[in-house]
Amino acid sequence: MALHFEPEEYNARRDRLMMVMAEQKLDAVLLFAQESMYWLTGYDTFGFCFFQCLVVKADGSNVLMTRSADLRQARQTSNIENIIVWADRDNANPAADLRELLNDLDLLGCRIGIEYQTHGLTAANGRKLDEQLTAFGHLVDISGVVDKLRLLKSPAEIVYSRRAAELSDEALDAALKIIKAGADEGAILAAMQSAIFAGGGDYPANEFIIGSGDDALLCRYKSGRRKLTRADQLTLEWAGVYRHYHAPMMRTVLTGKVSKRHQELYDAAHEALEAVEAAMTPDFTFGDVFDAHAKVMEAHELTKHRLNACGYSVGARFTPSWMDMPMFYSGNPERIQPDMTLFAHMIIMDSDSQTAMTLGRTYLTTNGQAEPLSRQSLDLIVK
Numbered sequence: 326m327a328l329h330f331e332p333e334e335y336n337a338r339r340d341r342l343m344m345v346m347a348e349q350k351l352d353a354v355l356l357f358a359q360e361s362m363y364w365l366t367g368y369d370t371f372g373f374c375f376f377q378c379l380v381v382k383a384d385g386s387n388v389l390m391t392r393s394a395d396l397r398q399a400r401q402t403s404n405i406e407n408i409i410v411w412a413d414r415d416n417a418n419p420a421a422d423l424r425e426l427l428n429d430l431d432l433l434g435c436r437i438g439i440e441y442q443t444h445g446l447t448a449a450n451g452r453k454l455d456e457q458l459t460a461f462g463h464l465v466d467i468s469g470v471v472d473k474l475r476l477l478k479s480p481a482e483i484v485y486s487r488r489a490a491e492l493s494d495e496a497l498d499a500a501l502k503i504i505k506a507g508a509d510e511g512a513i514l515a516a517m518q519s520a521i522f523a524g525g526g527d528y529p530a531n532e533f534i535i536g537s538g539d540d541a542l543l544c545r546y547k548s549g550r551r552k553l554t555r556a557d558q559l560t561l562e563w564a565g566v567y568r569h570y571h572a573p574m575m576r577t578v579l580t581g582k583v584s585k586r587h588q589e590l591y592d593a594a595h596e597a598l599e600a601v602e603a604a605m606t607p608d609f610t611f612g613d614v615f616d617a618h619a620k621v622m623e624a625h626e627l628t629k630h631r632l633n634a635c636g637y638s639v640g641a642r643f644t645p646s647w648m649d650m651p652m653f654y655s656g657n658p659e660r661i662q663p664d665m666t667l668f669a670h671m672i673i674m675d676s677d678s679q680t681a682m683t684l685g686r687t688y689l690t691t692n693g694q695a696e697p698l699s700r701q702s703l704d705l706i707v708k
Contacts, residue, residue, distance in 0.1 A: 327402050328367045329568045330481055335404055338365055339385050341474050346383050352435035353382045353427075354467055355454075358443035359643040361471040362389075363569065368403035370395050371644060373445040376411070376419040380426065388430065390423055420453035424461065433461040442468035444645060472650050475640055477664045482570065482640070483689065486666045488525075490572035490687055490698035492565025495520045497574065497701055504708045506555040506580050510535050517563055527566040530647035534562035541577060541681035542674040544632070556581035560681050562670070569641040572698055573668045575685030578706045586675065589625070590682035591705045594671035597621035598684050598703065601635065601653075601669045605688060605695040611657035618653070618671065627673055636669035639687060665690040666698070 328335075342365065346354060356379040362368040366379070368389070377391040388407040389399055399408050411422040427433050437458070441451055458464060478486060496517040503516055514535055521527075532546035537553055541560040553559060557580045564573040579587060600617040618635040622628055637652040651659040653669065661667075670685030684703060688695040 327369075328404060329485075330367065332404070334479060334481055335366065337479075338474070339381075342381065342471065343383065343385050345470055345474070346381075346438070349438065349465065349467070350436055351383065351438045351465065351467070353380055353430070353432050354438040354470075355380055355423075355440065356471065357440045357446035358471065359445050360475065360641060360649075361440060361443075362403075363641055363643070364471065364475050366403040366405050368399055368405060369569070370398045370402070372398065373643070376450050377445070378423055379405070380423075380430065380432075382430065382432070388426065390419070390426055418453060418457075420450065420457045423454070424457040427458075427461075436463045436465065438465045438467035438470070440468055440471070441466050444643075469650065475649075476638055476651075477662060478640065478666055478689075479664075483664065483666070485568045485570040486572055486640070486687075486689065487698060488567040489565040489570045491700075492521045492524045492526045492567060493563065493572045493574045493687070494565070494700050495524055496563055496565060497561075497576070500561065501578075501706070501708070504553070504559065504578055504580070506553055506557070508553045510537060510550040510552070510559075513559075513561075517561075521565055524565075525567065527569060529564045529566050529571065530569075530642040530644050533564075534560065536560050539679055542676065542679065544672060544674075553580050558587070558681050560683055562683070562685070564639075564647055566647075569643065570666075571639045571642060571647040571668075572666070572687040573639060573647060573670075573685065574687065574699060574701070575670045575672070575683045576706060577681050577683045578708060580708050583705065583707055584680070586678050586680045587682060588705075590627070590630075590673045590675065590680060591684070593621060593625040593627055594673055594682050594684040595703060596625075597635075597671045598669060601671075602688070602695055602697075605661055605667065605669070605690060606693060607661050607663065607690075609661055611651050611653050611659045611661065612655060614661070614669070615653040615655055615657065618669075619655070622673075627675075630673050630675045632672050635671065636667060636685070639666050639668045661690055663690050663692050667695070
């Protein structure tokens with residue numbers, strides 16, 4: 326087995342889940358989120374694009390139902406001992422196979438928790454699941470339960486998060502060596518991802534964001550490349566990734582001279598990030614962090630140019646997104662606690678003048694002030 330944590334770590338995670346199950350009087354849970362399976366057992370695959378489920382009983386024992394393609398994957402990467410394969414076939418209904426497995430485990434008619442809110446369970450498969458199980462027990466939506474357990478990072482997880490942040494820094498260093506007028510966006514991406522792979526890192530859970538010119542105002546990856554001009558703006562959002570743990574960063578890099586508007590937006594972004602850092606302590610909530618960001622944006626008359634969220638938790642995530650819950654948005658009551666890894670991003674997109682400015686990095690929360698995991702300066706970068 327290629328496990329990334331000691332057995333004691335996995336045992337502690339299992340025990341935490343069992344405590345929650347006992348509190349909610351659950352006889353079993355059906356886990357469909359790949360993040361949950363990875364956190365609990367080490368199971369590492371992108372096979373969750375098909376139907377698969379980890380059944381965890383109240384006594385802590387588990388059974389994985391998956392496809393034949395992932396049988397060896399589970400054996401090689403996880404501590405799961407009992408693996409059941411459902412067969413690919415015409416008109417296959419793995420939800421029916423899962424019902425039979427639950428029957429064999431004497432769980433039909435019991436109180437069962439299900440992870441519905443995950444990319445690992447499509448709406449179509451969710452409907453099939455309900456059709457098979459609603460008549461045989463009491464189903465409880467436990468979406469977010471394991472996510473909340475994953476929110477506080479163990480010392481071993483923090484080690485991986487720190488390494489991911491080092492890889493983020495190395496990726497920016499590699500990009501800055503070649504960013505200049507005439508540089509190709511494809512070469513910049515290649516340099517950044519190469520630095521992460523060379524450092525022992527992984528693919529990110531979503532594509533790096535890169536956009537220059539008018540595309541610098543976009544917050545998502547899009548196909549197509551261009552070369553930088555002598556007076557350009559380049560927005561980058563990327564993440565160093567180590568053992569699937571992410572440490573995102575965000576920057577808008579300028580070529581040539583700094584325009585007045587770029588300087589105004591940078592000053593606001595820097596001030597807002599400092600305000601967010603000050604609020605990222607156990608005295609505040611995730612909503613308070615967002616409010617700190619929004620207050621600065623309002624003072625700079627940038628409310629219409631900001632977003633309605635300014636960051637989120639990060640950790641071990643899988644495709645299609647490295648974004649984890651909870652997020653920094655208005656009214657979020659979740660409290661900041663020590664040992665969270667949180668990405669704060671200041672994103673200002675002024676469509677009136679087609680000017681972009683971003684600034685963001687990952688933090689480790691403590692009993693006091695949050696610790697930036699990046700060694701990079703927050704100074705405006707001009708090449």
